[in-house]
Amino acid sequence: MSETHDPNGYVWTLASFTDxxxxxxVALWAWSPTRRLAQLDGLCQEFWETSDSIVPIDDLFARVNPEDxxxxxxxxxxxxxxxxxxxxxxxxGAGPAARWVSARGVGGEAGKVGDWVQAIFLDVTRQxxxxxxxRLLTAELAHRVSNMFTVARSLTAIVARGATSTPDFAEDLSKRFGVLHEATALATRAQIGDQGIVRLRTLAERILSPYLNGGNIGIDIDDAAVAAPGxxxxYAMILHELATNSAKYGALSGGGTLTVTGRVTGDALTLAWVEESAPSGAVASDGGGFGxxxxxxxxxxSLGGSFVREIGGTGLRFEMRVPAA
Known part of the structure; x- marks a missing residue:
């Protein structure tokens, strides 16, 4: 490129233009179909991770991601x-460090100088x-919405089977949807601040909050006991079911003591719900009800674990063991 002067006296040079x-x-390159060679400027060499300014085209092809x-x-x-x-x-290249480039130019004779086809490369990795x-965010949102509808549909069907009246059905379903809303809100905040996990202690405190005033409740759950985003x-539905049952028949109906503990040992999470000195007359479940x-x-x-539940004259002990997050 020869020097070019404009009326204001600025001088364009090849070096200033390239810089x-x-x-x-923007990187400059040219290639010869007959010689099967490519000429690369300095930035092009950086893109292709080569120190050579003239490279066989097939060598460049070999560096392109196999999928592309x-x-x-x-x-x-x-x-x-x-x-x-x-x-x-x-x-x-391949993997997370792969560089995205966009090849742009004009095809045919308009893009040629002699035997060489001239064009540019743009680094479009950031875009x-x-x-x-x-795309991942959109897919994740669609997945979450689909899961929520699945949970809602399944929950509605189960509640309907156990309902004795329309008002009872509406009240029970409304409460359970409220728990889902609380859990979703917690999970959303966790996605922002804590890699998507929710501490089970936080979740238990939230679900048991209506019973804390006047109730004898102890929550002792390790910080390591967490729920993964999915x-x-x-966990919210498990804790809500236990709390609802306790409010009807157990310690949370008045006069009892509830202790919730959670521990992580190795790759297992154990969560225990223990009610003591519950009111007399609690009816032991036969294991076939909605809960x-x-x-x-x-x-x-869903969690790939197991649980045991023991109901005695002095209360209830529930313990579940699942893979730790």
Missing amino acids: TIHRGG RHTMMLDWAASETEPQPYSFDFRI KRAEEAE TVND SRLLRQTIER
């Missing part, structure tokens, strides 16, 4: 003959990663 476009992430290589080679070949502007994107993050609703079905479905199927 300017490089700062904008076939399509990229077809687009590259088409850029030689098709007389129109083109743009195609591909990755150099591509932002697009990928957006299991928060499961038992819900607990079994959630603990055994």
